[in-house]
Amino acid sequence: MSGLGGEVSLHMDAPPEKVWALVSDVTRIGEFSPETFEARWTRGSTGPEVGAYFKGHVRRNGVGPTYWTPCRVTRCVPHEVFEFAVGTEDLTVNNWGYRLEPDGTGTRVTEYFRLEPKLYLRAYWLLLGKLRGRTNEKGMRTTLERMRTVVERDS
Numbered sequence: 001m002s003g004l005g006g007e008v009s010l011h012m013d014a015p016p017e018k019v020w021a022l023v024s025d026v027t028r029i030g031e032f033s034p035e036t037f038e039a040r041w042t043r044g045s046t047g048p049e050v051g052a053y054f055k056g057h058v059r060r061n062g063v064g065p066t067y068w069t070p071c072r073v074t075r076c077v078p079h080e081v082f083e084f085a086v087g088t089e090d091l092t093v094n095n096w097g098y099r100l101e102p103d104g105t106g107t108r109v110t111e112y113f114r115l116e117p118k119l120y121l122r123a124y125w126l127l128l129g130k131l132r133g134r135t136n137e138k139g140m141r142t143t144l145e146r147m148r149t150v151v152e153r154d155s
Contacts, residue, residue, distance in 0.1 A: 003125070004114060004115040004116075004117060004121065004122065004125050004129075005112060005113050005114035005115060006112065006113060006133045006136055006137050006140075007110050007111065007112035007113075007140070008110070008111055008112075008137055008140040008141050008144060009108055009109065009110040009111075010108075010109055010141070010144040010145065010148060011103055011106055011107070011108055011109075012106050012107050012109055012144075012147070012148045012151055012152060013105065013106040013152050013155065014106055014107060014151040014152055014154075014155040015102075015105075015106070015107065015155070016079040016080070016100045016101075016102055016107045017078075017079050018107075018151050018154070018155055019100055019107045019109055019147070019151055020078055020079045020080075020082070020100060022147050022150065022151055023082050023098040023100070023109070023147070024047075024048035024076070024078075024082045024098075025047075025048070026039040026040075026041065026048075026054045026056070026071075026084075027039060027040060027041070029056065029143075030057075031146065031150070032142075032143045032144075032146040032147050032150075033139065033142075033143045034138075034139050034142050034143070035058055035059055035060065035139055036056045036057065036058050036059075037057055037058075037059055038056070038057040039054050039055065039056040039057065039071075040054060040055060041053070041054045042054055042055050042070075045073075048073060048076050048082060049073060049076050050073055050074065050075065050076050051072065051073060052072070052073040052076075053070070053071070053072050053073075054071050054073075054084075055068050055069060055070050055071060056068070056069050056071055056086075069086055069087070070086075070087065070088055071084045071085065071086050072084060072085050072089070074095065075097065079100060080099070080100055081097060081098065081099050081100070082097060082098045083095060083096065083097030083098075084096055084097065092116050093115070093116060093121065094113060094114070094115050094116065095113065095114045095115075095116070096111070096112070096113045097111070097112055097113075098110065098111050098112075099112070109144055109147070109148075111140040111143060111144055112140075113136055113140075
């Protein structure tokens, strides 16, 4: 990962297609994420594909403030990668995603984020990146652990 992001990986005892069903269904994120407590497809989008739109309802740091954020799917390869941009078409701030790799009889799942390399975001990251990066990594680990519980129970 670049200096403007981070990632967390976890092994799940489930095949990539089962994990894919969870990570690509944005309507389920509220079950897993400590910050995004709901999401819904928008603009006529109904599922994961490049160009699909959704919005996430976020509670920053799990305590507030609360806001809706627009998102657009930017990479979508079933059973391999699901990535989306956060922000408007004119102003992307952050990118989030999941990479899936077969790992023995299960799947190595990596959740990651990457800020856009814009000057003001570089300045933000220089000042607050270490703190926000730790918060994001803790949130990603929590998200993946909660997903693992569900996907392993259902496998």
